Amino acid sequence: xxxxxxxxxxxxxxxxxxxxxxxxxxxxxxxxxxxxxxxxxxxxxxxxxxxxxxxxxxxxxxxxxxxxxxxxxxxxxxxxxxxxxxxxxxxxxxxxxxxxxxxxxxxxxxxxxxxxxxxxxxxx
Amino acid sequence: xxxxxxxxxxxxxxxxxxxxxxxxxxxxxxxxxxxxxxxxxxxxxxxxxxxxxxxxxxxxxxxxxxxxxxxxxxxxxxxxxxxxxxxxxxxxxxxxxxxxxxxxxxxxxxxxxxxxxxxxxxxxxxxxxxxxxxxxxxxxxxxxxxxxxxxxxxxxxxxxxxxxxxxxxxxxxxxxxxxxxxxxxxxxxxxxxxxxxxxxxxxxxxxxxxxxxxxxxxxxxxxxxxxxxxxxxxxxxxxxxxxxxxxxxxxxxxxxxxxxxxxxxxxxxxxxxxxxxxxxxxxxxxxxxxxxxxxxxxxxxxxxxxxxxxxxxxxxxxxxxxxxxxxxxxxxxxxxxxxxxxxxxxxxxxxxxxxxxxxxxxxxxxxxxxxxxxxxxxxxxxxxxxxxxxxxxxxxxxxxxxxxxxxxxxxxxxxxxxxxxxxxxxxxxxxxxxxxxxxxxxxxxxxxxxxxxxxxxxxx
Numbered sequence: 184x185x186x187x188x189x190x191x192x193x194x195x196x197x198x199x200x201x202x203x204x205x206x207x208x209x210x211x212x213x214x215x216x217x218x219x220x221x222x223x224x225x226x227x228x229x230x231x232x233x234x235x236x237x238x239x240x241x242x243x244x245x246x247x248x249x250x251x252x253x254x255x256x257x258x259x260x261x262x263x264x265x266x267x268x269x270x271x272x273x274x275x276x277x278x279x280x281x282x283x284x285x286x287x288x289x290x291x292x293x294x295x296x297x298x299x300x301x302x303x304x305x306x307x
Numbered sequence: 308x309x310x311x312x313x314x315x316x317x318x319x320x321x322x323x324x325x326x327x328x329x330x331x332x333x334x335x336x337x338x339x340x341x342x343x344x345x346x347x348x349x350x351x352x353x354x355x356x357x358x359x360x361x362x363x364x365x366x367x368x369x370x371x372x373x374x375x376x377x378x379x380x381x382x383x384x385x386x387x388x389x390x391x392x393x394x395x396x397x398x399x400x401x402x403x404x405x406x407x408x409x410x411x412x413x414x415x416x417x418x419x420x421x422x423x424x425x426x427x428x429x430x431x432x433x434x435x436x437x438x439x440x441x442x443x444x445x446x447x448x449x450x451x452x453x454x455x456x457x458x459x460x461x462x463x464x465x466x467x468x469x470x471x472x473x474x475x476x477x478x479x480x481x482x483x484x485x486x487x488x489x490x491x492x493x494x495x496x497x498x499x500x501x502x503x504x505x506x507x508x509x510x511x512x513x514x515x516x517x518x519x520x521x522x523x524x525x526x527x528x529x530x531x532x533x534x535x536x537x538x539x540x541x542x543x544x545x546x547x548x549x550x551x552x553x554x555x556x557x558x559x560x561x562x563x564x565x566x567x568x569x570x571x572x573x574x575x576x577x578x579x580x581x582x583x584x585x586x587x588x589x590x591x592x593x594x595x596x597x598x599x600x601x602x603x604x605x606x607x608x609x610x611x612x613x614x615x616x617x618x619x620x621x622x623x624x625x626x627x628x629x630x631x632x633x634x635x636x637x638x639x640x641x642x643x644x645x646x647x648x649x650x651x652x653x654x655x656x657x658x659x660x661x662x663x664x665x666x667x668x669x670x671x672x673x674x675x676x677x678x679x680x681x682x683x684x685x686x687x688x689x690x691x692x693x694x695x696x697x698x699x700x701x702x703x704x705x706x707x708x709x710x711x712x713x714x715x716x717x718x719x720x721x722x723x724x725x726x727x728x729x730x731x732x733x734x735x736x737x738x739x740x741x742x743x744x745x746x747x748x749x750x751x752x753x754x755x756x757x758x759x760x761x762x763x764x765x766x767x
Contacts, residue, residue, distance in 0.1 A: 192596055234562070237558050237562065238555070238558070239558065239559060239562065240555075241555070242555060243535065243553075243554030243555045243557070243558055244558065246535070246536040246599060247596075247599060249532060249535065249536060249558060250536065250592065250595050250596050250599060251596065253532060253561075253565070253592040254589070254592040254593060254595075254596060256562065256565055256566075256592075257565075257585070257588040257589040257591070257592040258589055258592075260565075260569050260585045260588060260589075261582070261585035261586055261588070261589045263585075264578070264581045264582040264585035264586075265582070267578040267581075269573050269576055269578075269581075272569065272570070272573035273570050273574060275566075276567065276569045276570030276573065277566075277570060279563070279565070279566035280563055280566045280570070283480065283559040283562040283563040283566065284476075284477045284480050284559070286555075286558075286559040286562075287477070287480045287556050287559035287560060287563065288477060288478075288479035
């Protein structure tokens with residue numbers, strides 16, 4: 184239910200990677216209260232899809248993909264704000280900072296999913 | 308040394324006394340003039356200048372005097388177009404206004420001492436509209452000794468906090484962002500956050516400074532991505548991050564500072580502030596997608612324009628006001644009032660920006676928004692105009708060489724759309740100021756009013 188409400192303007196992404204990412208993160212958040220688990224898993228999936236859509240560390244994306252990626256990041260941020268869990272918010276933000284700083288310096292970074300799973304684990 | 312500036316006003320009535328004193332004082336402060344003179348010159352033949360007392364009944368007396376000396380109903384040869392060989396088609400009937408202007412002055416000089424206008428207790432400086440409503444312009448020249456810009460506490464705090472936050476960042480992202488931040492910017496969002504952070508009992512200047520820096524970094528991050536989307540080569544007189552560093556790095560720099568700003572706000576530990584800013588970021592990103600899609604149906608309509616502007620510009624300004632108040636534990640009523648104030652000035656800010664795009668002296672290439680197919684309210688209104696709308700629509704099809712672009716600008720000007728947008732922006736500023744009435748704003752009301760007025764008092 185939460186997921187359906189949060190796809191406005193990014194519906195096509197659901198079938199092209201977001202659903203699979205959400206399922207993977209949902210397993211990692213299984214220990215959380217159900218509604219919070221949904222939000223955290225979706226936030227993580229949105230971050231992963233956003234950074235992929237924006238081709239972080241690769242060639243620049245088309246303008247529309249950059250903006251859709253920005254919307255995914257912003258929505259993830261708002262979902263985390265909804266959880267009112269400061270540790271998760273900080274941990275996710277640090278993960279994105281690390282990935283983007285590495286990309287800007289053309290350095291290799293850990294896979295985004297690993298980094299986000301670590302962020303979820305750190306925040307527990 | 309001489310500095311120049313302009314004041315733009317939109318009058319609402321046929322005859323109107325507009326008090327310019329506070330705006331002139333701001334111009335003195337902005338230029339850093341310590342001791343010298345400020346010269347004002349009306350750029351119109353039916354707009355005069357004078358110094359007098361700002362007392363409403365006196366102003367009514369002066370208006371009545373002007374009408375007695377040069378009545379509307381008297382005969383003026385200037386108004387008999389059959390006698391004039393070169394009267395333009397849209398020439399107004401305004402002989403009375405020209406005659407009244409004989410009683411006023413086209414220019415004024417006021418002394419400045421110690422960075423302050425030298426005025427007696429009851430003296431105020433007026434522009435006197437004699438043929439309104441219209442949009443008017445007054446030229447300023449300031450001469451004398453210019454000291455350092457007066458140190459303005461809150462603004463200095465913002466700069467120091469931005470410096471502090473950028474200092475530890477990796478060079479790959481920090482250097483491009485530092486260049487963008489150091490190139491200037493109005494800092495309206497952080498300034499509002501700092502001001503409203505004084506409205507509650509838990510005021511903490513250092514936490515407020517962190518919030519202020521974070522909202523400015525969010526704004527800067529959106530500019531970095533916007534410039535890539537718009538393919539803009541320059542921003543604030545310097546190459547954009549995308550132009551200087553390449554688009555791939557620009558994407559990473561924007562993402563880094565979105566995330567860093569989010570973290571700084573989360574670390575403040577106020578869940579309401581975190582939610583307010585997160586919702587604003589979502590609104591910005593949503594409207595940027597709308598904006599891009601609307602370029603395919605350029606120039607769009609008023610409803611679409613307002614939807615985009617609410618998200619793209621007003622959301623973060625309103626959120627800055629609200630978040631500052633939330634951080635300090637201000638009452639729900641104060642919070643809601645400053646949020647609505649922020650939304651109104653945010654929309655007015657964008658409308659004024661649109662009008663500035665049609666000015667030769669804006670500092671940007673004339674009509675850049677039109678060339679880049681950026682939503683523009685004056686253009687939307689001009690297309691609604693029966694006389695010029697079809698011609699403009701025709702010109703907008705396909706490429707816009709300089710000559711055609713200049714013609715579009717002229718047609719928009721002729722349609723009266725610029726005045727209409729200016730009036731709407733002025734109305735929004737008045738609406739914003741009314742939001743501040745009747746609530747305890749702990750000494751920041753006058754500054755919030757000044758900021759609101761300055762939003763529509765921009766030439767460039």
